[in-house]
Amino acid sequence: MNHLLTVADAVAAHARLQPNKMGTRDSQRALTFAQWHERAGRLASGLHALGLVKGDRVALLAYNCIEWMEMYVALARAGLVAVPINFRLTAPEIAYIASHCEARAVIAQGELRDRVDSIRAELSIAPQAYISIDRELVSGWQDYEALIEAAENNNPAAAVRPADPCALMYTSGTTGRPKGAIRSHEGNTLIALATALEMGFTRDDTALLVMPMCHANSLYFSHTFTHLGATVVIDDRKSFDPEALLATLAREKVTFTSLVPTHYIMMLGLPEDTKARYDVGAVEKLMISSAPARKETKLAILEHFRNGQLYELYGSTEAGWVTLLRPEEQIDRLGSVGREWAGSGPIRLLDAKGREVPDGEVGELYSRTPYVFDGYWKNPAKTEEAFHDGAWCSVGDMARRDAEGYIHLVDRKSNMIITGGENVYPSEVEGVIGAHPKVKDVAVVGMPHDKWGEAVHAVVVLHQEAEATEAELLDWCRGRIAGYKRPQSVRFVADAEMPRTTTGKILHRMLRDRLASGQSEDRLAELRIPHS
16 A cells, blocks of 8 residues: 555545535634645645655644644645644653654744743754744744745645654653654554544534643544544633533534543533533533543433433553443443454453463453554664564553453553543652652652542652651652642651562552552542642
């Protein structure tokens, strides 16, 4: 196969077939498919005019906005590789990703430019261009709109092959450094088509994207609806507003949205008279993912969205969608993430020696999907570690399968914490706290939280004779890691109190269990999560 329909090809097709249909919009702008195709084409031409060539990486740093839809399409058309960066990351975290991927250009929203400016001297390779999305004349930055206006829409699409990289999606790493998962055009197109097939979407749908556009969730769903020629609405608020979300669902007659449990809890927790103001009868399908959802939450969702069907997904940036819990299974199969998704099976659960475990026993979850990632950027060792027999992919989740084939996640091999839908790897946080000169050892665990799912908590052992306060260590974390990764509280313990293996490795699960058993006696029960 020499060619596969990319997201840029899809927009071009719908610009011919339904040029005046609304393709995408946010609160500031709206684009028909014809307008979208033209602007993306001009942006692609402008980037080529700056000297970028096929395969170059372009770092993207922005809050949710319509420009994400333009950029993903323009980069695909130009044969460039999108590197979406989480806007919550600190300047040092951004510097690592931009250097590691050797970004040849950076496109950033105005409010985030300062972080980029502060790290320019630290980048291993100086980008050829810095482009500012907002219309401001800023020294050292080119204006996004001026670049589009000055370019011509006569640049033919690059000769993109199915296996060519489409995006580098950086995921937090268990070794403390994020890894760049290589997503190909073929993989992203196949997952878009599989999503439409499994969930029955059509070009008549209107999707609302609330999850950050730098996340795989929004990337996958945006591509799905773009390929279909449906309308994609971007929630471009910088912080989650549950009533505003209801208003958007009603005003735009949204038929689908994907949220994490925290979003639903906040929305459904609004006063009844507030919720009654907004007609959400157009909503047909809802996705809940990224963290476990309680029965009460699911029942409340189904009660409020009376015309909606609820789905629950399990997957990863690397493997794509792996399992699906379908509408009719939501209550009867609580605790399960469902069975295999189109193309994801069979799922294998393997023990430490690579042997399949029988039903009911716990093993590491491996899937073999046609849309699996192509490895980690410049990290062959981690790539090899992610695959079994070169084909079966794992991100380290431990699970068991019941007699009917339903998958139940038991634990995360990496001890990953999911707080408000964001993944936090303890080792990354431990690396930051452990660099404090007074800290001898540290363990970071997730504790249950009614609103955010889990809260980040640190347990610290100080060097002998050293003294430190919780405030001192929390302040140490500011500016070094993103707000959602920072511990919300710190407990100091003696070295002998830290549970360890015979080789000295900290037992995170045992530590978490100990903290949970004594939670009522200390202020862990009062954890707050200011996601700043």
